[in-house]
Amino acid sequence: xxxxxxxxxxxxxxxxxxxxxxxxxxxxxxxxxxxxxxxxxxxxxxxxxxxxxxxxxxxxxxxxxxxxxxxxxxxxxxxxxxxxxxxxxxxxxxxxxxxxxxxxxxxxxxxxxxxxxxxxxxxxxxxxxxxxxxxxxxxxxxxxxxxxxxxxxxxxxxxxxxxxxxxxxxxxxxxxxxxxxxxxxxxxxxxxxxxxxxxxxxxxxxxxxxxxxxxxxxxxxxxxxxxxxxxxxxxxxxxxxxxxxxxxxxxxxxxxxxxxxxxxxxxxxxxxxxxxxxxxxxxxxxxxxxxxxxxxxxxxxxxxxxxxxxxxxxxxxxxxxxxxxxxxxxxxxxxxxxxxxxxxxxxxxxxxxxxxxxxxxxxxxxxxxxxxxxxxxxxxxxxxxxxxxxxxxxxxxxxxxxxxxxxxxxxxxxxxxxxxxxxxxxxxxxxxxxxxxxxxxxxxxxxxxxxxxxxxxxxxxxxxxxxxxxxxxxxxxxxxxxxxxxxxxxxxxxxxxxxxxxxxxxxxxxxxxxxxxxxxxxxxxxxxxxxxxxxxxxxxxxxxxxxxxxxxxxxxxxxxxxxxxxxxxxxxxxxxxxxxxxxxxxxxxxxxxxxxxxxxxxxxxxxxxxxxxxxxxxxxxxxxxxxxxxxxxxx
Numbered sequence: 001x002x003x004x005x006x007x008x009x010x011x012x013x014x015x016x017x018x019x020x021x022x023x024x025x026x027x028x029x030x031x032x033x034x035x036x037x038x039x040x041x042x043x044x045x046x047x048x049x050x051x052x053x054x055x056x057x058x059x060x061x062x063x064x065x066x067x068x069x070x071x072x073x074x075x076x077x078x079x080x081x082x083x084x085x086x087x088x089x090x091x092x093x094x095x096x097x098x099x100x101x102x103x104x105x106x107x108x109x110x111x112x113x114x115x116x117x118x119x120x121x122x123x124x125x126x127x128x129x130x131x132x133x134x135x136x137x138x139x140x141x142x143x144x145x146x147x148x149x150x151x152x153x154x155x156x157x158x159x160x161x162x163x164x165x166x167x168x169x170x171x172x173x174x175x176x177x178x179x180x181x182x183x184x185x186x187x188x189x190x191x192x193x194x195x196x197x198x199x200x201x202x203x204x205x206x207x208x209x210x211x212x213x214x215x216x217x218x219x220x221x222x223x224x225x226x227x228x229x230x231x232x233x234x235x236x237x238x239x240x241x242x243x244x245x246x247x248x249x250x251x252x253x254x255x256x257x258x259x260x261x262x263x264x265x266x267x268x269x270x271x272x273x274x275x276x277x278x279x280x281x282x283x284x285x286x287x288x289x290x291x292x293x294x295x296x297x298x299x300x301x302x303x304x305x306x307x308x309x310x311x312x313x314x315x316x317x318x319x320x321x322x323x324x325x326x327x328x329x330x331x332x333x334x335x336x337x338x339x340x341x342x343x344x345x346x347x348x349x350x351x352x353x354x355x356x357x358x359x360x361x362x363x364x365x366x367x368x369x370x371x372x373x374x375x376x377x378x379x380x381x382x383x384x385x386x387x388x389x390x391x392x393x394x395x396x397x398x399x400x401x402x403x404x405x406x407x408x409x410x411x412x413x414x415x416x417x418x419x420x421x422x423x424x425x426x427x428x429x430x431x432x433x434x435x436x437x438x439x440x441x442x443x444x445x446x447x448x449x450x451x452x453x454x455x456x457x458x459x460x461x462x463x464x465x466x467x468x469x470x471x472x473x474x475x476x477x478x479x480x481x482x483x484x485x486x487x488x489x490x491x492x493x494x495x496x497x498x499x500x501x502x503x504x505x506x507x508x509x510x511x512x513x514x515x516x517x518x519x520x521x522x523x524x525x526x527x528x529x530x531x532x533x534x535x536x537x538x539x540x541x542x543x544x545x546x547x548x549x550x551x552x553x554x555x556x557x558x559x560x561x562x563x564x565x566x567x568x569x570x571x572x573x574x575x576x577x578x579x580x581x582x583x584x585x586x587x588x589x590x591x592x593x594x595x596x597x598x599x600x601x602x603x604x605x606x607x608x609x610x611x612x613x614x615x616x617x618x619x620x621x622x623x624x625x626x627x628x629x630x631x632x633x634x635x
Contacts, residue, residue: 127200134193140193143185144179148177148180155517156519160342162346172232173228179195183612184517191613229262229266234308234309237252237259237309241312245613253320268303282351289348314400315393318396321400328394329365331368332364332365334364336386338357338382339384340353371424374424391429396452398412399453415453418453422555437512437515443507445518445520448523454500457530457531486538494531495579496580500528501532502528504524504525521608525618529598529602545591602619
């Protein structure tokens, strides 16, 4: 999004300073000043040495982000010599003439170009001044980069920390990394600084992608500019999607499609899988092994960045209650490398882990085919947590398509097929992850998907809220009526959703402070709270649920009910069966206090709100729900 500065004084007159606009004897067409990287044109040139690249001041930091204009001038060719550029024979047109209509100005284009040039220079100067005023310096920069790798990257592992170098990172990508890292400093001043840097990155990148591509190709990324360009887009979308600003969230929902288009244009969907034959021999020099490691890391990061785009695409579709832009189930990329390979800290450790890995890694498309074609239990290869997350977000994409359509559509699996495939992935992938933090996060995501597969929790929230809100479906009209909420809470679907909601709450409480910020976590906890409040708002403050049950039995009942079949799960008289049918649960149960559950969800969201601003908006809604004095608030 381009930033057009205002050049009007208090009286509404245009006060553009033309003194810095060059004449044709010096004529150059300048790109946006904050996208210029040519000051580092020499391959052996050094970037400013700020920590962990050194300890320098704000001016050195600005020199990297805003290289001096004269270093990046692009001379006009004879065919580009515009007659309207100011010369002795063609003096600059008075600014006031710009207000005249086309009929009063012989050639309005060149003065408009001059004005645009001046605006860009002023915009750059204004950003520099704002950076100085906020005290953004190398110390802040270093802290944010460190937090990006220590706090954010473990939950969304797209950057290869072991081979990452400042000199190989373009300003657009770097600014987004700093902006995300600033969220983990935990104070409003740092967040304000990070948002300014994000704004600069987006203003530059969204208007200068072609120029950025050429410079990145020539100076920064060697043969791998894709990581810079699409990585910048991905991290920018993540920042906007999780922002407290409804405007930024709306922007993320509206504009995220171009990142997938860039990835496709740059050939990132055609990445080949590097097998053992590409590994360097252990007898080779350290330099040769490191070069091979770096080359592998570049390709692996590209694969992870595209997978990250699919993750964000699915989550944005849910927030918008629309359809995803990517075709998740036909994703041609191979599953990404294991954590052990990706986190190897030396070339030797990387070679060892690669030798132990499976050489024939399936594509995501092949895994989806297996999940949906198998009616009985299926066996999948051991997948990394991030690959599993990509699969789960593929289910979110399918669910969003189904919910947006409101009925069956060509190429979209039915609700029963989705629930069945979710059961396969739970048994084949999640059950093998153990009790790690990654496993807890993925199980929370899985239970959220089960809720959305059973009922549209976003639409349920809108029916409950029935007022203007800026979390979901921004720009869409208000839903119709709440009248069907009471009947919904008496259904087996609602009771099954309540079981998943209760599990989400308890799993989220197990996450420690340092790992409570997975991108899907705020929405998961809010979905749990929405299910709670659907019952609580109708006066059900306590509900008995089975003390022990398995999700496959819950889903088996859902299947038997829909298919009118008498399965074993539906036939046997059990606590679970009685609960789903709405009968009194008299034994082997535990009681869920819905108000207490809503309070617990508030605590969890308050923890997340220090990083993700969207969690603060969700928290405010939960506070309003629990502060009501009415016993039947949505009846």
